Amino acid sequence: MRIVMVTDYYLPTLGGVQTLVKAHKEALERAGHTVVVACPLAEPSADPSVVALPISPVFNPDGYPFTWPYARTEQVLREALIDADIVHVHSEMIGAIAGLRVARELGIPIVQTMHGRIDVYTASVLPLPSVTTIPLAWLHRRRIPHVAPIAGGERFTSTRLARRMWRLMVNQANYADHVIVPSAHFAAKLRGQGVTSPLTVLSNGLEDSVLDQLTGARPRVPDGGLRVMWCGRVSPEKRPEVLIEALAQLPGSVTADLYGEGLALAATRRLIGRLGLAGRVRLHGAVPQSEVLAASLDHDVFVSTSYDFDNQPMVILEAIASGLPVVISDPDLGESIPDGGFVATAEPTATALAAELRRLLDTPERVTAMSRALLADAGGAAQQTHLDGLLAVYRGLLASRSNA
Known part of the structure; x- marks a missing residue:
């Protein structure tokens, strides 16, 4: 064919x-x-x-x-x-x-x-x-x-x-x-x-060549802090500012890495500076997919701030395959995530996201349980x-x- x-x-x-x-x-x-x-x-x-x-x-x-x-x-x-x-x-x-x-x-x-x-x-x-x-x-x-x-x-x-x-x-x-x-x-x-x-x-x-780069994924065990990953088009409809504003409400042990580029990259960088988060938030810009996959194995939580826009983000499938617990702002996105592997914020706001991340920070065993739930069903991705x-x-x- x-x-x-x-x-x-x-x-x-x-x-x-x-x-x-x-x-x-x-x-x-x-x-x-x-x-x-x-x-x-x-x-x-x-x-x-x-x-x-x-x-x-x-x-x-x-x-x-x-x-x-x-x-x-x-x-x-x-x-x-x-x-x-x-x-x-x-x-x-x-x-x-x-x-x-x-x-x-x-x-x-x-x-x-x-x-x-x-x-x-x-x-x-x-x-x-x-x-x-x-x-x-x-x-x-x-x-x-x-x-x-x-x-x-x-x-x-x-x-x-x-x-x-x-x-x-x-x-x-x-x-x-x-x-x-x-x-x-x-x-x-x-x-x-x-x-x-x-x-x-x-x-x-996900194609086999991607899954091959995610072999060896292990349950996440936070070491006293919380390493947050965000990946996507840095554009208004993806709402990256929600994560930055949430970080400002959390202790310094919560850090974030953002991967991708787009129209909102400069505005996001300015917001990070204005909120004094330069030491806790890293903007990586456009990187090879291999770097994104490596990062998904090296963080504690993946955050999606998109709301009423995305259908089924491929980065969430990558998180599932790597055993990376997911926090979503849009409950519709939970449709494709295995039960027990994600949490949805009560509202699509920075305050609600900060509250959910604080709960995960305070209960690292919950992060580990979410990670295990994803790894048990990773083949579905x-x-x-x-x-x-x-x-x-x-x-x-x-x-x-x-x-x-």
């Missing part, structure tokens, strides 16, 4: 979509399939299975290369999709739109994974989002039929910008032949807003565990096409 995966996110960077695409690619290739990834690149790739999409020379939201122009993108993808059996799209921007259109033109079955809330992402990352999302929505509407309306009355569709992006998400999902969603909570929102395409809830997973489900979606589409 030849699968072409299309994404608007730069593959080598640290990010959930990028990490999942790499996991899919490795697992599928080990199973004997051919996988090509088409994505924007900040620099040339020596990997012949990676196709570079054209990028804008001036527009790079959140520091990532942005796929543009549209016509040239379609041209590149038309060449890349020759002889493809399946096209699997992993985003909703320009590259994704072009991938969907070209696949439909060529009669290739389309799978669309809905990774997260682009209504929140665009509001947080794009400059003047109430204005800049208008041309994106216009281009999307020109290429992808916008039939499904968006129901009002939900907190997440309460603004015009949110409804504009939900309309984009729902209609794109309905343009695909099959939709994959990594979590039931996001699947329910999509269904509630009008997604009618066949939909499979299929958890993300493996991509191989979910490969059969992914292949079942692909094969079902191919069978339907051959029987039509």
Whole structure:
């Protein structure tokens, strides 16, 4: 089987979509399939299975290369999709739109994974989002039929910008032949807003090359302090400031390491200085995935401050596989974490996070118990565990096409 995966996110960077695409690619290739990834690149790739999409020379939201122009993108993808059996799209921007259109033109079955809330992402990352999302929505509407309306009355569709992006998400999902969603909570929102395409809830997973770097994980035994790890796009929708403000309410024995870069990195650095936390909080910026994995074996707790945005963060799966206890601000994210391996804060605030971290600091045996619970079920985070489900979606589409 030849699968072409299309994404608007730069593959080598640290990010959930990028990490999942790499996991899919490795697992599928080990199973004997051919996988090509088409994505924007900040620099040339020596990997012949990676196709570079054209990028804008001036527009790079959140520091990532942005796929543009549209016509040239379609041209590149038309060449890349020759002889493809399946096209699997992993985003909703320009590259994704072009991938969907070209696949439909060529009669290739389309799978669309809905990774997260682009209504929140665009509001947080794009400059003047109430204005800049208008041309994106216009281009999307020109290429992808916008039939499904968006129901009002939900907190997440309460603004015009949110409804504009939900309309984009729902209609794109309905343009695909099959939709994959990594979590039931996001699947329910999509269904509630009008997604009618066949939909499979299929958890993300980690590739073997990642799991190999996490061998030897042991239960955490804090040594009198608490070493906190945070990893992700340092961007407003991820709310890194919540962790920094929580640290300011805790004793000096609680320290934190933040991995990643993004629009909020400078503001986060200023907040650390303003609160006098320079000696307790380290900003590592963009680092290789191997360094993130090593860090997950060397901390006591992983903290996710994201709220009402993420679907199923890959960094949480890495924490599970490494036996690193997880503290979440969004209770929806607990869906994919083994029971006993996480705690959710009472509210998505810095004060509530500080209270939960203080409890863990005062009861180190609880940290150890959480770590043991994760290690007992760490195999559930493996991509191989979910490969059969992914292949079942692909094969079902191919069978339907051959029987039509």
